[in-house]
Amino acid sequence: MPGVTRRQFVVSLATLVWVAGVASPVRAAGRTGVKVSLDRDRVQVGARITYVVEVTREGAGTPPDPVLPAILGEAFRIEGPFVGSSVKSIFIQGRASRTASFTHTYTITPLKPGEFRLGAHIVDDGGSKVSSNDPLLVVSGEPLPAKTTPEGGKPSEARGEVFLWGTVDKTQAYVGEQIVYALEVYERTRFMNIGLRTLPTFKDFWTEELPEGERRNELVDGIPYRVHPGIGRALFPQRAGTLGVGSAEATVGLRRRVTGDAITITVQPLPAQGQPSEFVANNVGRYSIEARVDRNRVEQGQPLTLSVSVDGVGNVRVVEPDRWPVMDGMRRYDPKIDTIVEIRSDGDGRPLVGGKRTYEFLIIPDRVGKVTIPVHKLHFFDPTRERYDSVETAPIEIDVVAGTGPGLVETQGRPSAEKGTENASDLRPPVSGDTLPRHVPRRIWLTPGRWIAGMTAVPTIVAAAFVGRIVARKVGGDDAARIRAQNRARRRELLDDAREAVDGGDGFHATMSQLLQDVAVERAGSEGVGLTRPALLGLLADRGMDESKLDRLRRLLDRCDAARFGSETGDAAARRQLLDETLSFLRDSGLGKGVI
């Protein structure tokens, strides 16, 4: 290029790159961008400001919804958005370039003074956050009071495309008084998938469901809306004070959310003046009471059923009549309680919670004649007339005739007896006496701990024996000791064989002879191996064996030989005697160690 040095060209190129890549305030993460604008930057509290968020997207796809700054939800009232869109397509060097733009227009009203940064952001397809510019709004003036939803009223001003509207039929009530709450969704344009994300909270209220309203069309500040019913509840405040119904939140489409207003209700305590002593705090509403029996004539000792029903509008699940009156001449058993909750309506057609609570008693008259079921009373507080009232049943006369059957009849597992009224003869009497029979407490020696110790001793001993054998094999005694142990085992086996052969005689004398020979050889030592009998006996004599014992040994061996090689093998008694004498010899001579 003529007139341009290399240095100038490089600087120009770098500057161009910087401007294109860094300086632009509309920076797209990928191919999306967001920009915020205000029509004013200095206002008074309560002034309405137009807040516009423009989201653009290059290429295919719909621009994402903007995420507004959190401060808007805290310090502003938001209406809208009204959404406009446009798509622009251009061709550059044969290539098509499409840019979609969605403009979200809100009307915001500051509720308190301050300086507020109102930048928004979007989240692109890759999950990256793209922030907009951050305009400053300065608000001056006094903060606005908290806005509450008017009683049962309709909205007086349009709040954008869609908004939640919660109402109560009264914002001042007594403890326990029924309050009707309704939540509706106002929709200006048709939205898909409007759903309640967060239900309103009803802390310190007892709630019962009410039917939802019906869809309708309504003009709000001249703007037509479709009204969808949300939820309906009957609220019964459980304490006095300032209670609140929390705000609800709904989702519109996939990402948009709208929040309703909270509702404040002032709850007064029930007046102390005129409150009956029997009054129960839950009895707020309008009630009647009725008593019926299934029959007016009954045999003595036979049961009849008394039903006491409380009917009316209010929290029937917890309404309670006064204390049950004493019934002279009759026994009353614990009641079976049944509660039916219904939706009633007041004079204006509004739905209210009411119903019927029935107490069913089993009554058994004890005496013959006319008995009267006394009146049953109910005290309640009527909030519409703001006074206490009471109702009562009429007394019921029962004609009790003499019975012919057993006194107490059990019918289908009906209630048990009241305290102290069962027949005394049903239970056996206490053991009488002036002195208490004593006994010496029996000590249980085998406590669980001792039992466990005893039980674990068995496997412990077995395991110790196995381990000992293994250890003995590895580091046990010398060969001589092993040989001696083997010899003793062999002699024990011979002795067992001999015992088994006592009766039959088969092989008995041979076994006995071998056993005696064996013990003699062991006593004589290694020199005795292979010697003839006389030589062996002589060696034993040399080893210091007692003459008498030596003589016994000789005679035992001779007897065995005589039986083995002679014709007389003897009978079982003779063999048993020989065995006994052999055992005696082994014991006396000390040669039976480890054998007997």
Place this chain on the structure above:
Amino acid sequence: MKARLGAQCLVVVVLGGGPATVRADAVDDAYAAGNQAAAVQDWDAAVAHYQRATQLLPQLNSTLAYNLGTVHGQAGDLGRSTYWLRRSLDTRGGPTSQVVDLAHANLAEVRRRAELAAIASNAQIDRPANWWDVLLDALRAPWVGWASLIAGLGLLIVWGLERRRPGRRGALQAVLVGFGLAYFALGLLHGLALRADSVAPAAIVLGDRVDVRSRPGRHADSAFTIQGGARVRIFDHSPGWQQVRLPGGLAGWVPEDVLGDLSSGRVRAGEVASPQPDTKKTESD
């Protein structure tokens, strides 16, 4: 001087031997007073006298427990009646055959009333004892423990013989197997029965009806109501609360003072004392 000293010593000896005699008389006095009150059907007074006797007599006495259970039943306190009648059957209390028969009869009657009361008030109660409970009680008995120990001892002896008498292995092995089976089977069953008692001791619910909470705490949600006299197992503890379970599986938390422990052989002073008359109502809070 010496005579005076000897007299003083004698006085000390006499006085030193005195309290034991007085204590025994006090128990009999309370017992007799309870019997007199029961004879005129003054059940509350009888309960008070028998209760005093149990406090003076620290170990379990079956006759006294039976009387206390009976008068509780007459007064309509099914929970405490069940508890004391069951305690009267405990062998550690030395029950006579007469007491056993009477206690079984009264226990059946009290049980019947408790079941009816549970039906009427929609309260939960344990199922009646079946063959499995009887079997568990039998397996828990000391004789089963002794039998398993003897089987173990026999197992050791026969095993030793079998090692030393190789020629007799056939016969000894049969005996060895028999002792081994007895040792393992009886040991396992007895151990399981003992473990059940130690891990989850049995108790009786006192009072009329008790609200069982989902967690320990006066303001916790009530899971269900349990009838007084129901037999439960205690599984867990929390300060002032115990977690109980019915044989059917329902579980929850109750205050520890509404349970009578059946596993202890001793009677603690003040245990399961009857409530004052103005507090005799459903313990729901």
